[in-house]
Amino acid sequence: MSKCNKPPFKVADIDLADWGRKCIEIAENEMPGLMDLRKRYGPSKPLKGARIAGCLHMTTQTAVLIETLTALGAEVQWSSCNIFSTQDFAAAAIAKTGVPVYAWKGETDEEYLWCIEQTLVFADGKPLNMILDDGGDLTNLVHEKYPQYLADIKGLSEETTTGVHNLYKMVKDGKLKVPAINVNDSVTKSKFDNLYGCRESLVDGIKRATDVMLAGKVAVVAGYGDVGKGSAQALRNFGARVIITEIDPINALQAAMEGYEVARIEDVISKARIFVTASGCKDIIMGEMFEQMLEDAIVCNIGHFDCELDIKWLNDNCTKKEQIKPQVDRYTLKNGRHIIVLAEGRLVNLGCAHGHPSFVMSNSFTNQVLAQIELWTKSDKYKIDVYMLPKKLDEEVAMAHLDHLGVKLTKLTDSQASYLGIPKEGPFKADFYRY
Amino acid sequence: MADPVRSYETKVALVESNSRPDGHQLVNTYMTNRNADPMDLVELARQVQKADEFTKATCGSKLMVIADQIRYLQEQAKKVLEEAKRDAMLHHAACNLVKKPGKIYYLYERESGQKYFSLLSPEEWGPSCPHDFIGAFKLEHDMSWTPHEHIEKRSQDFALIDKVMNAQNAIIDAEAPNFKGLTPSSRNNSSVKLLDVGESDASKAQGT
Numbered sequence: 001m002s003k004c005n006k007p008p009f010k011v012a013d014i015d016l017a018d019w020g021r022k023c024i025e026i027a028e029n030e031m032p033g034l035m036d037l038r039k040r041y042g043p044s045k046p047l048k049g050a051r052i053a054g055c056l057h058m059t060t061q062t063a064v065l066i067e068t069l070t071a072l073g074a075e076v077q078w079s080s081c082n083i084f085s086t087q088d089f090a091a092a093a094i095a096k097t098g099v100p101v102y103a104w105k106g107e108t109d110e111e112y113l114w115c116i117e118q119t120l121v122f123a124d125g126k127p128l129n130m131i132l133d134d135g136g137d138l139t140n141l142v143h144e145k146y147p148q149y150l151a152d153i154k155g156l157s158e159e160t161t162t163g164v165h166n167l168y169k170m171v172k173d174g175k176l177k178v179p180a181i182n183v184n185d186s187v188t189k190s191k192f193d194n195l196y197g198c199r200e201s202l203v204d205g206i207k208r209a210t211d212v213m214l215a216g217k218v219a220v221v222a223g224y225g226d227v228g229k230g231s232a233q234a235l236r237n238f239g240a241r242v243i244i245t246e247i248d249p250i251n252a253l254q255a256a257m258e259g260y261e262v263a264r265i266e267d268v269i270s271k272a273r274i275f276v277t278a279s280g281c282k283d284i285i286m287g288e289m290f291e292q293m294l295e296d297a298i299v300c301n302i303g304h305f306d307c308e309l310d311i312k313w314l315n316d317n318c319t320k321k322e323q324i325k326p327q328v329d330r331y332t333l334k335n336g337r338h339i340i341v342l343a344e345g346r347l348v349n350l351g352c353a354h355g356h357p358s359f360v361m362s363n364s365f366t367n368q369v370l371a372q373i374e375l376w377t378k379s380d381k382y383k384i385d386v387y388m389l390p391k392k393l394d395e396e397v398a399m400a401h402l403d404h405l406g407v408k409l410t411k412l413t414d415s416q417a418s419y420l421g422i423p424k425e426g427p428f429k430a431d432f433y434r435y
Numbered sequence: 436m437a438d439p440v441r442s443y444e445t446k447v448a449l450v451e452s453n454s455r456p457d458g459h460q461l462v463n464t465y466m467t468n469r470n471a472d473p474m475d476l477v478e479l480a481r482q483v484q485k486a487d488e489f490t491k492a493t494c495g496s497k498l499m500v501i502a503d504q505i506r507y508l509q510e511q512a513k514k515v516l517e518e519a520k521r522d523a524m525l526h527h528a529a530c531n532l533v534k535k536p537g538k539i540y541y542l543y544e545r546e547s548g549q550k551y552f553s554l555l556s557p558e559e560w561g562p563s564c565p566h567d568f569i570g571a572f573k574l575e576h577d578m579s580w581t582p583h584e585h586i587e588k589r590s591q592d593f594a595l596i597d598k599v600m601n602a603q604n605a606i607i608d609a610e611a612p613n614f615k616g617l618t619p620s621s622r623n624n625s626s627v628k629l630l631d632v633g634e635s636d637a638s639k640a641q642g643t
Binding site for chain 2: 083108
């Protein structure tokens, strides 16, 4: 890596900055958690001295996160954690403020790594001392290729399931060299992202892609975890008749007691018009099942990976594949029937819609900022391991979002608090409470 | 320049003789027609020969102009075809991003032979540049591509065209009457053409 001629930023088109700024302004109002942190911690600048390298989808919401980190005193350099997820206008707006951003929509894999590498060393020649990661690529790159920087890094916070898996594996193998906070498993992150985020963006994606009428249709949702719960509820609220498939008896019972029919996929394959996989597992809808589907059945995935649907089988065995529009493919099968596949089996809410709305991202990102403050200001408290944010901070995140919704919280009286045996100001629940 | 051997071969065609011009019998045709000075014939022959050469040269040079034009047009056609081929190749080169007119993109070739566009220049890649650099190209607003070394010249060309077009607009769109009272409203029913501008200038200078 050559640091001498590092560009101050690299985005697709800096002229998009004004547009990006307008989007950021609207997002700010929908991200009350982050704005609240700016208000509370802006004056004291708890992140002063922190040089944060961030690797997370460079979107409008992330722009609000970045500007919150800088408002709290941090120096920040940014890259995106996905080659296609950058919103070029948001990247341009951030670059224009002088924050070094290296991200554009449609990077190659090599460019993706180049972008991450640009964020490691700051303008004054000093290397990063904090990591904010989504997916673990930045974490791994520093550990494997730039171990000389590890000693100065006070901590890292990880946004998502994949990255958290990677962290626990690193701990197990003794490879992790910095204290880490698992932001993903904060209640106000995963529970809100997965349930409420998907509840809005699944149907958004299906509708943008196909304009299909959902009311009355039979829809199959594979998996009744948080994502499945949100997906099923959204479809039902549009009047679809939803069938759940599950392997876990607890989740299956939950679904049944919510009034959903729970069945096996092979028994309902020729009955449903819409198929949504949300299992987090693989091989949910396979080869021959496609042949039994109704004409123009819609098939999509909202689980994390694209291995839930056997898209390869469709590609190999169809007689014709037509692109109706980007991210919407109509396959003609040998039996003459058609299948409509959304986003090529990848996340339909990202491929066909705009992913999670600002408000739900505000929950995730407020966790991120609190994790960064925690690791930066209390680094002596954290030895090398993977931690969760304290319950109290999780509650703080939720608290910061109540005002915007006009929620009026009831206060415990002293006698009520002592009756429950919990502190009056929280934390209100034990760590094992499931929400 | 004149070939001495050939010059004598040049036949001098004299006007046919007529012993009774206008029905009037000449006394002695031989005497009338006899060439007193043999050098006169040589002189005539030389003149004819020279004229031949001039004609040949003039014709040759006129044809040369046409030949030049043909060659030039051929070259132009070839250039257009080659540019079209290059543009098509560049438009179809692998690329993950949506290209925007006015921006410069960098073409690389992977080990597999796949050519692709990158936003990064070889300088930005530095020593870690992963693939062979082929060239830098600017996407123009007409969706044509300009190789890096011609970008400066091409933008000058565009600036010039801009200037000409603006000048025309200034003439045609001016609110106040200008040349020959040409206004936007009169423009459509007026026979005045842009070409008249020069004349009108001249006639103005002459007439008043």
